[in-house]
Amino acid sequence: MKQREPLKTALIQQRYHGTKEDTIAHSVAQIERAAKAGADLIVLQELHQSEYFCQCEATRFFDYARSFREDLRFWSTVAAEHGVVLVSSLFEERAPGLYHNTAVVFDRDGSVAGKYRKMHIPDDPGFYEKFYFTPGDLGFEPIETSLGRLGVLVCWDQWYPEAARIMALKGAEVLIYPTAIGWFDEDSEEEKERQRESWMTIQRSHAVANGLPVLSCNRVGFEADPGEVLRGIRFWGSSFVCGPQGEFLARADSENETILYATIDRRRTKEVRDIWPFLRDRRIENYAELLRRYCD
Numbered sequence: 258m259k260q261r262e263p264l265k266t267a268l269i270q271q272r273y274h275g276t277k278e279d280t281i282a283h284s285v286a287q288i289e290r291a292a293k294a295g296a297d298l299i300v301l302q303e304l305h306q307s308e309y310f311c312q313c314e315a316t317r318f319f320d321y322a323r324s325f326r327e328d329l330r331f332w333s334t335v336a337a338e339h340g341v342v343l344v345s346s347l348f349e350e351r352a353p354g355l356y357h358n359t360a361v362v363f364d365r366d367g368s369v370a371g372k373y374r375k376m377h378i379p380d381d382p383g384f385y386e387k388f389y390f391t392p393g394d395l396g397f398e399p400i401e402t403s404l405g406r407l408g409v410l411v412c413w414d415q416w417y418p419e420a421a422r423i424m425a426l427k428g429a430e431v432l433i434y435p436t437a438i439g440w441f442d443e444d445s446e447e448e449k450e451r452q453r454e455s456w457m458t459i460q461r462s463h464a465v466a467n468g469l470p471v472l473s474c475n476r477v478g479f480e481a482d483p484g485e486v487l488r489g490i491r492f493w494g495s496s497f498v499c500g501p502q503g504e505f506l507a508r509a510d511s512e513n514e515t516i517l518y519a520t521i522d523r524r525r526t527k528e529v530r531d532i533w534p535f536l537r538d539r540r541i542e543n544y545a546e547l548l549r550r551y552c553d
Contacts, residue, residue, distance in 0.1 A: 264404060264431070264521040266298045267291035270496040271514045272478030273308045281306055283514075285335055291516050292339035297365075298404055300344040302476040302496075303412050303437040304358070307348070309476070309492070313484025314388040322350035329361065329369065337367030342402050344409060346435040349374070351391075358390040360409045360435055362400045371400035375411040376420065383441065383487050386413070397423040405430040405523070408469070412436045415460050415473065419547070425467035426536075430523060432463055436475040439492035453493050453511070461503035468501045468530040470521045477514060501529040 269287045274280040284305060291299050304310075306328065310318040328347050336343040342364055349359040358375035374393025378386045397420055399406040408429025414420045415434045424432060438456060440449045457473075464471040477494035496509040498519035507519035530536065546552050 261524050264298060264523055265296050266300070266472060266498060266519050266521060267294070267296035268300045268472060268474040268496045268498065268509070268517040268519075269305075270302065270474060270477055270494050270509050270517060271305070272476065272492075273480055277306050281331075287516055288335060288339055288341070288343070291518070292341050294516075294518065296341060296518065298342045298344070298407075300433055300472055300474045301346060301435060302474045303346045303435040304348060305346055305435070305476070308480050308483070309437045309490065310483065311386045311389055312383050312480070312482040312490060313486060314385050315484065318389065319350075319356065322348040322356050325349045325359075332361070333363050333367040333369065336363035336365065340365045342370070342404050342407075344407070344433055344435060346411065348389075355391055356389055357393060358386065358411055359393075360411050362402060362407060362409060364402050370402045370407075371398070373398070373400065373409045373411065375414060377413040377417055379413045383482065383490055397427070399424055399427050399429040408432045410434055412438065415456075415463075418463060418466065421463035421467055421469075425469055429469065430526065431521065432460075432467070432469050432471045434460065434471070434473045436473055436496075437492065438475060439490040442479075442488060442491055449493075453495055457495065457497065460497075461499050464499050464501055465503040465533075466535060468526055468533060468535065470498065470500050470506075470523075470526070472498050472519075474517075477512060501526050502533075 332345045345361045349357040361372045362370045364370040374395050376393040380387040399408050408424030474496045476492045479491045481489035493511045495511050496517050498506045507517050509515050509517045
């Protein structure tokens with residue numbers, strides 16, 4: 258596909274359907290629908306094959322990563338069957354005791370175009386990912402596909418402007434964030450809305466600062482804490498696509514499973530960067546402090 262042709266995208270926002278088999282069946286049906294509707298690029302949410310098991314620390318969940326190679330073959334077949342570029346999010350067993358939260362991108366022929374191992378790993382109540390995932394070691398490298406260069410990051414990465422900037426500097430044409438984030442029911446309505454608004458604002462700011470479209474695909478639905486310490490997380494959905502000035506192109510609600518469609522006009526990246534030349538005016542000779550944890 259030529260770089261300036263419109264990019265037809267679809268984000269699959271869904272809940273966990275109780276088992277891996279039923280959840281995957283729903284995903285595949287939605288992918289088929291999206292492909293028939295003309296989507297070229299389809300994005301699945303973070304850890305889309307299972308429940309969000311990181312709500313507690315339990316070694317039994319490492320068994321989920323054992324099927325990584327089998328999962329690769331399966332999603333490769335799905336991408337090839339429907340002729341789409343597919344962004345997946347899988348639990349990777351690299352070696353016993355060494356696991357990653359890994360986004361794998363399949364091209365339209367089913368080949369693995371590339372993968373990204375989540376770099377920023379949270380460790381907070383209900384989000385105990387450091388127990389499960391080793392920080393990624395592949396760096397912030399855009400993935401080359403038949404549709405162009407995709408800057409794929411994962412969930413907690415979306416709060417870090419450095420990650421988005423490096424992807425942009427390396428030629429990413431879009432930024433993509435498979436995500437699993439939600440509310441605790443016991444929080445106030447005001448706090449819930451502040452959190453969701455912050456989540457959307459930070460990602461839209463990456464679009465603005467880098468002059469790039471952003472695709473953010475989140476899960477939806479309530480999932481109880483398997484460890485029964487907390488009540489659980491109500492994932493807030495709200496998947497969205499925005500353009501290079503942070504303008505919303507499509508938005509999903511916070512409750513329902515859906516396919517979110519958006520067509521991205523990639524000519525606008527050049528147009529926006531020409532009038533807002535942030536990359537031109539960067540003072541790179543004065544940014545050494547960014548390599549420090551904190552400037553005491």
